[in-house]
Amino acid sequence: MRIDIHMYDGVAEVDALTTYAVFANAARRGLAVEPHLVTADGATEVTGCYGTRFGGLERWSPETARVLAVSGGWILEEIERGVIPRQLAEAKAIGGDNLILAGIDSGTLLLGAAGLLQGRPATTHRVDLDRLKEWAEVVDARVVDDGDLVTCGSGWFAGVDLACWLLERELGANPEIVALEQWIGRDRQGTVWRR
Structure with missing residues (x-):
């Protein structure tokens, strides 16, 4: 199962x-x-929101990826520019129903700006829940699973909870997830909301 984690200038x-x-670690x-x-x-380098430089990046592959995870960050400027939302809409059109979109924290807002959340349940960082109402049916839960759209809420470990849930849902890998949680030193938080 290929998982693409979207990197961009300003990513958290x-x-x-x-x-x-x-x-x-699961791999x-x-x-x-x-x-x-x-x-x-296809940029091979980006700079994160706290100035960390990432290199060795590759072009995403929505035609072969099972998951496209979109991280939060300094996204309001990106929503205003419209480039990343347009790219996300194009990726989903290419990947179709096989491509799971995963919004991590405020990354969900980029999916909303791309027009990919209309009438669908989703969550995001708590401070952005009101903003999310513009695009989605807001559910204040740790992880919201709506089939080919999975989003997670606030906090530095929200992506951990989302990743563990996707491993469980897609691979049924419960013993491995327990071992992962023990390795990380943190159990998953919150409840997965499903329709």
Whole structure:
């Protein structure tokens, strides 16, 4: 299962890397996951919202990825520019029903700006719940699962909870997830909301 984690200038380092770390650790445990740090435009380097430079990035692959995870960050400027929302809409059109969109924290707002949340339940960082109402049916839950759309709420470990849920849902990997939680030193938080 290919998992693309979208990187862009201003991405929240912790959103992207904690999510990536869960999937990478799962791969080391023998689960059938391939996490990739990717960009939409093929840029090989971006700078995170706290100034961390990331290199060695690759172009995303919505035609073969099972999951496209969109991290939060300094996104209001990106919503205003409209480039990333347009790219996300194009990625979903290419990936179709096979591509699961995963909004991590405020990354869900980028999916909303892309027109991908209309009438669907979703969550985001608590301070952005009112803003999310413009695009989605807001559910104040840790993880909201609506099939090919999975979003998670606030906090530095929200991406961990989302990644663990996707591993459980897609691979049924309960023993491995328990081992992952023990390795991380943190159990998942909150309840997964499903329709």
